[in-house]
Every structure is written in C-alpha cells, then in structure tokens.
Amino acid sequence: IGFDVAEQTTLPPAKASFLCDAAGADVVRQxxxxxxxxxDSANRQPLLDAYHEQAMLSLSVASxxxxxxxxxxxxxxxxxILRMAGDKSRHIRYGRLPVVSFLSxxxxxxHDPQSFSVDLTLFTPKLINxxxxxVFRELSKKEQYGNGNPDSPKIMRSFQRVFMIVPMANGGFCIRNEMLFISNPTQAQSKMAFKPRPAEPIQPAPAVPQVAPAVPNVVTSPVVDEST
Amino acid sequence: MDDAMRLKVEQCSRTAEDFTKLYYSSVDKRRHQLGKLYLDNGLLVWNGCGVTNRDAIQKYILDLPASEHNLQVLDAQPVVDDAVSGQLTFLISAAGTVKFQDNPMRPFQQNFIITAQGDKWKIASDCYRLQDSLSTVKSD
Structure with missing residues (x-):
C-alpha cells in the first residue's frame, strides 16, 4: 500500500482571451x-491621438x-528595474509627444493578429486595463526604405503590451499607461507565426461574470473595507 | 517629468522590486501563503483562465504543478489618473523563465495591478501568460 502523494504535473489548458466584463469586448477589439x-503603417505619428497628454510608456527587453x-x-x-542604478525615471517616456517620437x-x-491573446483585467467607466x-516581424530594409537585400532574413519577435486606457470627452479612449515588452519568440511561436489557425473570437468567459462590479470598487474606493 | 512624479516613479520601482521578490518566492516555495497577497475580490487570469476572489485564487495556484521562476526583467509605472486619485496604484510587468514540474523551461510574462490597502500592498489583478501559451500544438 502506497501513499496518495502524486502531484499534478500537467498545466491547465490556455485560452486565447479573458474578459472580466463582456461589455468591454467591443471597446478592446476596436x-x-x-x-x-x-x-504597423509607414507613419506612426497618428498615434498621437491615441495617447493622453501625460501618457507614460516604457519598453523592457528580455535580458x-x-x-x-x-x-x-x-x-x-x-x-x-533589476539592473538600474540611480534615477529610476530613466527610460520612461512621459507625455504624448515623447511617447510617439520614441515609438517612431x-x-x-x-503584427500577426492571429497570434494575439487578449486579457481584459479591469473594466470600469473611468479606467480599463x-x-x-x-508576435510581430520586423520589416526588412527593402520593405522599409525600398532598398537593401530582398532576401534578408525575416526577424520575428514576441511582444506583450499592457494598456491602461481612459475615456475621453469625445467618446473615444486614450492611453494613460503603457508597458511594452519585447523578446525573441520560442520555437513554437516561430512555427505558428503568420499561419492561419482556428478562430477563437474574443468572448467573455461565462464562468466569472461577477468580476466586473467587484474590481472597480477596489480601485476607486479602497478605504471602504477598513471601516467595516 | 517633475520632482513629484520622479518620486512616485522611485517609490513604484522600489515597491515593484520588493513585491516581486516576495511574490515569486511565495509562489515557488510557500504557496499556502500566497492568498494573503490578493485583495478579497482580486482577480487572477492564468493563461486566459479567470479566477476571482482570494480563496479561489489560492486554491488555483496550489493546484498548479510545482514551479521554479527565474525573474529577469522588471518594469513598473505609477497610475496617476483622476480615476485612482488618492489611491496609490502601480502597474508591474515582470518577465523571465519558469519550469513547472516535468515541463520544459519556458519564458513567461506576468502583469500585476497592485493597490495600497491600509499599510499593505494587495494585488487587484494578476495576469499570467506563458509566452507561447497559444502556440503549443494541442495533443488531442
């Protein structure tokens, strides 16, 4: 007779997207x-409209x-931050113009939209995260400038972007905070990149519809809990 | 960036370092204590699977295979919008490699929204992704 100490060794299957509130699906998708x-266009300047006047953006790269x-x-x-001495505000772009000139x-x-996973973790009238x-690929010099070696290798990257967006007076949204992470893709990512895959549209996770009302209270009035 | 903002960034960076040190040592070695780091109504999104509330999150993480995280990259920003006025809220982005028991080592990325509750930092939302979570060919 043995002991029942067998541990779980398989990981739960991944899902392409999670929405803490179904109402956020359209906003996020658009x-x-x-x-x-x-x-992905030749000119990133129009992104000026997508950023808040005091937007903050930083890039980090796999070491x-x-x-x-x-x-x-x-x-x-x-x-x-793990490798920073001195001024911690270094490499944070602050303000619409510095952000967009940096991105340019x-x-x-x-980018390969089919590779995207999207997780909506906060959806309130004032703040969306x-x-x-x-994955994306970098355009070759030939594609960018019309010259260069057409056979130059296609460079693939993995990325993650965290967006904190807020509503604007005109009904749209703009980015308040953004963190961009770039690394090299794994073999599995490279293999699947830019290949068609079965569609798994962004849809709400039906099991947890109660998330949305809970989280906003946390962010806007956290002191409530203490008084109870 | 003015001095007040610099200070916020400084505090945010220090907090992110302390927080992730505690978080990854907890998730790898003391999982039964991990729940305490979350708000009562906190949210965990693990490779697209959503789990809400501290107790459910604690259980979900306890059930995962044993892990060894190696944190390599850390970035963080303060959220200074009117929407969180008066409430200290930080965004944290962490990346590195992870080995889950019997699984190959893989790159991961994890994002936290942490918020001050009294004198303690609590996780409002935690979004975990193995970098190639969607690229692994299904074996069925």
Missing part, C-alpha cells in the same frame, strides 16, 4: 485593431535571448 493598423536575432535595436531603451524610432513592424501578447 482599440487593438485601430492601434496596430497605425503602428537573455532564447534564440533568434539579437535584440540590439531595443536594448539601449530598455527599462529593467522603433523598427517598423507587421488589458494585456495583449503575440
């Missing part, structure tokens, strides 16, 4: 669509490459 159309092309194009701007300097890209994870 926002992501519009954002990446501009981000070791698992495989693939070096991340040199990004390292100089990377903010990694990053390599031109083409969501996380987009996926």
């Amino acid at each position: 926002f992501i669509e519009q954002y990446f159309i501009i981000y 070791n490459s698992y495989q693939g092309a070096r991340l040199n194009n990004y390292f100089d701007w990377s903010r990694n 300097e990053l390599p031109k890209t083409q 969501f996380v987009v994870t996926g």
